[in-house]
Amino acid sequence: MPFDSKVPGLTILAKVTPAQAEILTPEALQFVATLHRIYEPTRQLLLQRRQQRQVELDNGRLPDFLPETRNIREDATWRAAKPAPGLQDRRVEITGPVDRKMVINALNSGAATFMADFEDSNAPTWENNINGQTNLKDAIHQRISYTAPNGKQYNIRKDGKIATLIVRPRGWHLDEKHVLVDGQIISGSLFDFALYFFHNAKKSVEIGLGPYFYVPKMESHLEARLWNDVFNTAQDYIGMPRGTIRATALIETILGAFEMDEIIYELREHSAGLNCGRWDYIFSFIKKLRQNPDFVLPDRSDISMTTPFMDAYVRLLIKTCHKRGVHAMGGMAAQIPIKNNEAANKAAMDKVHNDKLREVKAGHDGTWVAHPDLVKLALKVFNEHMPQPNQLHIRRDDVHVTASDLLNTDVKGAITETGIRANVSVSLIYMEAWLRGLGCVPIHNLMEDAATAEISRSQLWQWAKHGARTIDGTVVTPKYLLKVLDEETQLLAKSMGEQRFQASKMIQAKAYLATQITGQDYSDFLTSLLYNDIVELEKVQAHI
Numbered sequence: 001m002p003f004d005s006k007v008p009g010l011t012i013l014a015k016v017t018p019a020q021a022e023i024l025t026p027e028a029l030q031f032v033a034t035l036h037r038i039y040e041p042t043r044q045l046l047l048q049r050r051q052q053r054q055v056e057l058d059n060g061r062l063p064d065f066l067p068e069t070r071n072i073r074e075d076a077t078w079r080a081a082k083p084a085p086g087l088q089d090r091r092v093e094i095t096g097p098v099d100r101k102m103v104i105n106a107l108n109s110g111a112a113t114f115m116a117d118f119e120d121s122n123a124p125t126w127e128n129n130i131n132g133q134t135n136l137k138d139a140i141h142q143r144i145s146y147t148a149p150n151g152k153q154y155n156i157r158k159d160g161k162i163a164t165l166i167v168r169p170r171g172w173h174l175d176e177k178h179v180l181v182d183g184q185i186i187s188g189s190l191f192d193f194a195l196y197f198f199h200n201a202k203k204s205v206e207i208g209l210g211p212y213f214y215v216p217k218m219e220s221h222l223e224a225r226l227w228n229d230v231f232n233t234a235q236d237y238i239g240m241p242r243g244t245i246r247a248t249a250l251i252e253t254i255l256g257a258f259e260m261d262e263i264i265y266e267l268r269e270h271s272a273g274l275n276c277g278r279w280d281y282i283f284s285f286i287k288k289l290r291q292n293p294d295f296v297l298p299d300r301s302d303i304s305m306t307t308p309f310m311d312a313y314v315r316l317l318i319k320t321c322h323k324r325g326v327h328a329m330g331g332m333a334a335q336i337p338i339k340n341n342e343a344a345n346k347a348a349m350d351k352v353h354n355d356k357l358r359e360v361k362a363g364h365d366g367t368w369v370a371h372p373d374l375v376k377l378a379l380k381v382f383n384e385h386m387p388q389p390n391q392l393h394i395r396r397d398d399v400h401v402t403a404s405d406l407l408n409t410d411v412k413g414a415i416t417e418t419g420i421r422a423n424v425s426v427s428l429i430y431m432e433a434w435l436r437g438l439g440c441v442p443i444h445n446l447m448e449d450a451a452t453a454e455i456s457r458s459q460l461w462q463w464a465k466h467g468a469r470t471i472d473g474t475v476v477t478p479k480y481l482l483k484v485l486d487e488e489t490q491l492l493a494k495s496m497g498e499q500r501f502q503a504s505k506m507i508q509a510k511a512y513l514a515t516q517i518t519g520q521d522y523s524d525f526l527t528s529l530l531y532n533d534i535v536e537l538e539k540v541q542a543h544i
């Protein structure tokens with residue numbers, strides 16, 4: 001039986017269990033439909049604007065600060081909202097997908113906050129998304145528990161030291177194809193935001209916090225304005241004072257980096273600062289400038305936070321945030337604990353330690369970790385170097401970052417066969433996992449998610465497009481990359497064994513990847529490219 005949404009014009013093209021129906025209530029869905037009807041036209045216009053800007057970039061026009069918003073950047077008098085309850089001290093934030101066990105583990109991890117992720121680390125299957133909403137609702141309503149298949153019991157810690165919940169909805173580019181309003185596919189961002197807000201906003205205030213969000217992958221301040229408008233409508237809708245919501249904007253696109261002040265300004269009543277989403281930032285740098293031969297980068301492993309364009313971005317972000325009185329959050333080191341190899345584990349932990357040390361010394365007010373075992377390590381570094389809750393008082397008016405600093409590709413390194421093979425293998429393994437509904441996986445001892453995998457496949461495209469040369473003199477051609485793809489797939493097949501390989505999604509992943517590495521077709525997002533494969537539409541066309 002198709003699910004009856006009881007909301008005129010809104011159709012759900014998916015199976016809905018009784019537990020999921022408690023999230024998909026007529027009242028919550030009415031709110032989804034309301035937001036869609038008001039804001040979908042603007043979202044579509046902004047997505048078209050992204051395409052227009054891409055054409056300009058492809059034609060050689062480099063990103064720059066906007067002349068029309070100079071007054072916002074140069075007016076030193078305006079400030080954003082003061083930090084909200086639970087968001088003053090954010091020295092260590094754990095992130096992770098909205099899986100029930102992980103939600104409990106993250107809340108218990110000892111981190112100050114937990115960013116529950118519908119984006120980079122989540123494959124947006126219907127199950128993942130709706131069950132994720134149930135998990136977050138149960139968390140905010142303080143009734144979440146879980147029994148694992150092995151009988152292990154998970155409960156929220158009793159000492160009250162639970163991380164403050166922050167939710168990251170999907171970016172503006174992603175659709176939620178299981179829901180139609182007036183026959184139109186709706187936005188994934190609005191769907192994730194609306195359901196979480198509707199069920200939890202009031203309760204989160206009652207428990208002394210608030211409805212808190214991370215907003216990802218914005219490419220302009222106009223996209224931030226759209227979020228701000230959505231926040232105002234949402235608060236008015238449930239009778240909550242405007243300014244109760246707080247949102248930290250990830251600066252993780254090269255175009256967003258040129259509009260940091262403007263993004264805070266648009267969100268100022270709701271702003272909780274900016275975050276250096278380093279992995280998407282590298283991806284965006286490659287993607288947006290992909291047609292320009294001056295921006296061909298070496299191996300992914302050669303691009304670090306001290307690479308000139310990354311260093312400039314960090315410095316500008318910290319300066320901008322502290323000027324406006326909001327948090328400048330750091331990002332994610334990709335290393336995770338390595339089991340059964342003490343030396344390798346120590347080397348990985350040293351890298352995380354050094355990354356956190358660099359962040360706190362640069363002036364960041366907090367950082368991200370990918371795994372509960374990293375919380376203590378990051379806390380130790382921040383406690384030692386940041387005795388107060390944050391470093392908002394440290395102004396960096398001495399920092400001057402220019403457009404050419406943000407575009408400085410003086411990166412030390414080379415393109416190597418090892419780097420090419422690593423990119424192919426990471427892309428394949430990640431895409432295969434994503435197609436099975438897993439959005440974050442350990443690969444070669446690193447955390448890989450949608451943002452990191454995007455770097456790998458985009459580099460392959462760019463190297464083939466420009467006929468880049470490896471350090472050994474090999475010219476990277478489509479033919480060469482397709483040969484490497486075959487070889488790497490065979491290696492994976494061998495290590496997995498025939499039966500596991502055939503049962504996996506590796507063949508689909510390979511077919512998708514083949515379209516993305518010849519320097520011709522380029523999908524703006526891997527997740528958009530793969531999304532149709534994880535959409536399972538129920539046949540309820542008669543109800544549309």
Ligand SMILES: CC(=O)SCCNC(=O)CCNC(=O)[C@H](O)C(C)(C)COP(=O)(O)OP(=O)(O)OC[C@H]1O[C@@H](n2cnc3c(N)ncnc32)[C@H](O)[C@@H]1OP(=O)(O)O
Nearest residue numbers: 095096102105106120121279332370371440441442447451
């Ligand atoms: C670019 C960006 O956007 S960064 C932000 C997005 N990425 C992330 O959030 C990364 C999230 N991290 C993860 O998903 C995981 O840590 C992975 C996939 C990298 C590794 O996961 P695993 O292989 O399961 O790690 P491992 O086996 O060491 O886990 C040990 C325990 O920690 C838990 N755990 C691991 N990572 C997390 C996390 N981020 N949050 C909560 N719990 C976690 C596991 O569930 C497991 O719990 P259990 O012992 O009760 O069974």
Ligand SMILES: O=CC(=O)O
Nearest residue numbers: 277278279280451
């Ligand atoms: O979302 C974070 C990133 O690094 O990308």
Ligand SMILES: [Mg+2]
Nearest residue numbers: 120277280451
């Ligand atoms: Mg990201």
